[in-house]
Amino acid sequence: MKTVMEGSNAVAHAIRLCKPEVMAMFPITPSTHIPENLAQMVADGDLDAKLITVESEFSAMSATVGASATGVRAFTATSSQGLALMHEVVYAAAGMRLPIVTTIVNRALSAPINIWNDQQDTISERDSGWLQIYCETNQEAVDTMIQAYKIAEDKRVLLPVFVCMDGFILSHTYEPVDIPEQKDVDEFLPPYKPEHAFLDPDKPMTMGPFAYPKPYAAMRKELSKDVMKAKAVVKEVHDEFAKKFGRSYGNGIIEEYKNDRPIAIVAMGSVCGTIKEVVDKRDDVGLVRVRCYRPFPKEELAKALKDKENVIVFEKNVALGLNSGAMYPEIKDVLYSAGSKARVNNVIGGIGGIDVTKENVENFIERLKDKEGVVEFLGGDPNE
Amino acid sequence: MGEKVTIGGIIYDVGNSTATKTGTWRVFKPVFDSDKCKRCGICAKFCPEGIIEITQEKGAQANMDYCKGCGICAEECPFDAIKMEVEKK
Numbered sequence: 001m002k003t004v005m006e007g008s009n010a011v012a013h014a015i016r017l018c019k020p021e022v023m024a025m026f027p028i029t030p031s032t033h034i035p036e037n038l039a040q041m042v043a044d045g046d047l048d049a050k051l052i053t054v055e056s057e058f059s060a061m062s063a064t065v066g067a068s069a070t071g072v073r074a075f076t077a078t079s080s081q082g083l084a085l086m087h088e089v090v091y092a093a094a095g096m097r098l099p100i101v102t103t104i105v106n107r108a109l110s111a112p113i114n115i116w117n118d119q120q121d122t123i124s125e126r127d128s129g130w131l132q133i134y135c136e137t138n139q140e141a142v143d144t145m146i147q148a149y150k151i152a153e154d155k156r157v158l159l160p161v162f163v164c165m166d167g168f169i170l171s172h173t174y175e176p177v178d179i180p181e182q183k184d185v186d187e188f189l190p191p192y193k194p195e196h197a198f199l200d201p202d203k204p205m206t207m208g209p210f211a212y213p214k215p216y217a218a219m220r221k222e223l224s225k226d227v228m229k230a231k232a233v234v235k236e237v238h239d240e241f242a243k244k245f246g247r248s249y250g251n252g253i254i255e256e257y258k259n260d261r262p263i264a265i266v267a268m269g270s271v272c273g274t275i276k277e278v279v280d281k282r283d284d285v286g287l288v289r290v291r292c293y294r295p296f297p298k299e300e301l302a303k304a305l306k307d308k309e310n311v312i313v314f315e316k317n318v319a320l321g322l323n324s325g326a327m328y329p330e331i332k333d334v335l336y337s338a339g340s341k342a343r344v345n346n347v348i349g350g351i352g353g354i355d356v357t358k359e360n361v362e363n364f365i366e367r368l369k370d371k372e373g374v375v376e377f378l379g380g381d382p383n384e
Numbered sequence: 385m386g387e388k389v390t391i392g393g394i395i396y397d398v399g400n401s402t403a404t405k406t407g408t409w410r411v412f413k414p415v416f417d418s419d420k421c422k423r424c425g426i427c428a429k430f431c432p433e434g435i436i437e438i439t440q441e442k443g444a445q446a447n448m449d450y451c452k453g454c455g456i457c458a459e460e461c462p463f464d465a466i467k468m469e470v471e472k473k
Contacts, residue, residue, distance in 0.1 A: 095393070096392045096393075096394075097391050097392035097394075158391060196390075196394060197391075197392060197394055205395060205396050205398060206394065206395035207392065207394050208392075209393055209394075209395050215389055215393065218388075219389050219392075219393050222389060222391075
């Protein structure tokens, strides 16, 4: 049954259904409503979890890592500066192969300080070894939370996952969502039974040890391979979820929307809803939504984009010092390797919470459809 | 081919620090004068590696597999019985 509720509240219900045993969280806009709702659920006895109220995000991620290392399902959520403060521990969690799930409510990074949405925070953690899945709707955020623990805890993966949802646009918006039944989630997501890492005085082990150069390099090489291999599990879990709950998101890795046209827009997150409306009104443009950004879907994107005349990469981040978005060169890499003749352009938009309107999308398509190699930066004029 | 590692580099056979011979880090080595040594054991108590052994026969002696040559023993010895010398390798 569908209920109209706020995105953060819906996600909190999804987390409750996953039955995490430890949650260590520090409130930060716009993710605050997630810990707020979860704290209420614990207080009301609706969720049997240890809630740790920490003094910073660095502590939040550290306590989450500690909890996961004892072999329990652990959760945290944050945004922007909070994720930046977690940075050191984010890398440690992936290196220690701890299957933590973290909801990131995407927000711009300082300076200047800005509480609104873009995706600079998670893009800045793209090389950390965490899987990153970007959601278009609140329903997808709910469903992806439940999939994320199953992906993370799979013995072929054992890696942490960021579930990314756009700040305010999703987190604070009321939408009808279907919150699954506990019984169905229990069938889909069995309790976490760690085999590789769990601190137990009766069976001691050393986690996160010092490593000399050769074993260090070997571990990083292994990690790099394993992050890539996780893509198959992201797809498999998505497909299993679709079968059980009747909802799917493209092929779980990318979503192609009317992608039989000469121009393709590549984008991530909630802006894809706006782009789809523009696509519906035209006959020359389709959309390829990147759902699983890490591991990067090279093969899927090559197949979806190589025969295009023009590929417009729309991004809510700026790779400073490269003067483009972070995904633009990655898409070019995919197309170059596939021997594609597509012209590629880049639009940086929605930065610091600027609305991206249908008119903006129409206009940048018109401006860029005959161009090649242009990087545009939308400044906030609705007619731009 | 690289080294064989466990997932996450987790070490299951704990208590294996003796396998790391930290003596290779050493630049200086302690030289013990058995005649000056009063067998008091102060050097052994201060040694951060815990690798100095006192015997009545030889006095203080360090396990050179693990001595990092820090010189704390020489600094603490009240009888000037330990000298630090550059080790020629």
